[in-house]
Structure formats: C-alpha cells, structure tokens
Amino acid sequence: MPATVLTARALLLDMDGTLVNSDAVVERCWRRWALRNGLDPEAALKVVHGRQGYATMAVLLPDRPMEQNHADNRVMLAEETADTAGVVPIGGADVFMEAIAALPHALVTSADRALAQVRMTAAGLRMPELQVTAESVGASKPDPEGFLKGAAGLGFEPADCIVFEDSEAGIAAGRAAGMRVVGVGPRAAALSPDAHVEDLTQIRVEAAADGSVLLHISAR
Known part of the structure; x- marks a missing residue:
C-alpha cells in the first residue's frame, strides 16, 4: 500500500x-490521587490523558472548588516531576x-x-x-x-x-x-x-x- x-x-x-x-508515571500518580479522593482509579484513568491536572480533577469532581483542584494539581506536578521510572x-x-x-x-x-x-x-x-x-x-x-x-x-x-x-x-x-x-x-x-x-x-x-x-x- x-x-x-x-x-x-x-x-x-x-x-x-x-x-x-509516560503512562506508567501518570497511572501511578493518578491512582493514588483517585484513592485519596474516594474515586475508582480505573474510571479516573479514562479521562486523565491530555488535559492539565486541574481540568481532569474538575471533570472527576465537578462540585469541588476550583482552587482546591489547582492546589492538588501543584502536588500532582511535583509528584510527576520527581518520578521518571518507566x-x-x-x-x-x-x-x-x-x-x-x-x-x-x-x-x-x-x-x-x-x-x-x-x-x-x-x-x-x-x-x-x-x-x-x-x-x-x-x-x-x-x-x-x-x-x-x-x-x-x-x-x-x-x-x-x-x-x-x-x-x-x-x-x-x-x-x-x-x-x-x-x-x-x-x-x-x-x-x-x-x-x-x-x-x-x-x-x-x-x-x-x-x-x-x-x-x-x-x-x-
């Protein structure tokens, strides 16, 4: 062809x-975040790719204040930056x-x-x-x-x-x-x-x- x-x-x-x-890192960090917030990690992983973290959090927890999403995103970025395994x-x-x-x-x-x-x-x-x-x-x-x-x-x-x-x-x-x-x-x-x-x-x-x-x- x-x-x-x-x-x-x-x-x-x-x-x-x-x-x-970077799927291995993304999945490790987002599984931890989902469990901390009482969410199903598998369901969360279906929407995490492509967006900035705060935007993903807003999709998964639509009633949560956006300032909390931005605060969590800063933590998430630090975790992801420190983890390069895989x-x-x-x-x-x-x-x-x-x-x-x-x-x-x-x-x-x-x-x-x-x-x-x-x-x-x-x-x-x-x-x-x-x-x-x-x-x-x-x-x-x-x-x-x-x-x-x-x-x-x-x-x-x-x-x-x-x-x-x-x-x-x-x-x-x-x-x-x-x-x-x-x-x-x-x-x-x-x-x-x-x-x-x-x-x-x-x-x-x-x-x-x-x-x-x-x-x-x-x-x-």
Whole structure:
C-alpha cells in the first residue's frame, strides 16, 4: 500500500503519549490521587490523558472548588516531576525529532515547563526551541489556545499546521484550532484523526523545496 502524504508548513507536537511514553508515571500518580479522593482509579484513568491536572480533577469532581483542584494539581506536578521510572520515548521519536530539527515545529503540552524538561530528558529527546506549556495558556486542552499560540509563535496560520496528538482532549483541541491531526498510538485510533500511526516509525519526514514539510505515512 502506498504511503499517505500530508503537507504542512509547521508541526505542533504533544508530548505525553505522542513523543514520550509516560503512562506508567501518570497511572501511578493518578491512582493514588483517585484513592485519596474516594474515586475508582480505573474510571479516573479514562479521562486523565491530555488535559492539565486541574481540568481532569474538575471533570472527576465537578462540585469541588476550583482552587482546591489547582492546589492538588501543584502536588500532582511535583509528584510527576520527581518520578521518571518507566519514562521512555515513543517508538521512532528520536529519529523523528532529529528529522524535523531544521523545520518549523513546537512542543504544545499540558505539562508545565519543569515536567516537560524532565520527561524529554528522561526519554533522551531533543527539546524544541518553542515550547507552549501549562504556564503559557489560560485554558487546558481540549481548548485550542495552546495550539493557536504554537502556530502564532512559529508565524503560521492554523490551516498550515499539523498537530501530533494521542488523546481525545488533544485531538479535539487540534480540530478546534482548525488544524489537521495525526493521531499517535492506541488512544487515538478510535478518534478519527486525519491520519493515524501506531508510533513514529511509520512517518518519514521530507523538506520540500518551497520550505513546506512532507510527511510520508506508511501503513503497518
């Protein structure tokens, strides 16, 4: 089967589940939080991916004051930043990141700056020069603010950008920003992204003569 080819001017990359597999840490920390708050950990894990922690807490405990969610989120971020056991790169992430090094791209993550640096370092991945982290936005994914800021920071229109995402909240944010989405991994498979890959080994990057980015996506 021939490869699918997508063309963009810039790439906007989620981190967790897209470049870095941090599921082990996320699940450890959120299981503890769920048990502390009398919630079913398995049910909680179904909604934690993609959002900032306070936003996940608001979904799970809708009647709780938001200031308590923000306080808990600070504790959660400290726990996650201190725990790197099992943090590894998504398949092909190292080659992919090197392939796009000279092309317009940005990290757009729900992690804060410290957590993003710790996880990218633990996974042995190069950190993009432009980073849109939790401190950069007023609203969490699925709000499109982060992706729109990433596009603006790179100097491109939303329609010129392709988002790489793994979660429901992240894919919804990319669509709301008016961008095409490449879904990465099992969580993305059922969410009808514009293209889907199991990991980043299925993508070959080519720089076109006009400066655009060609993504050759192979079937598996």
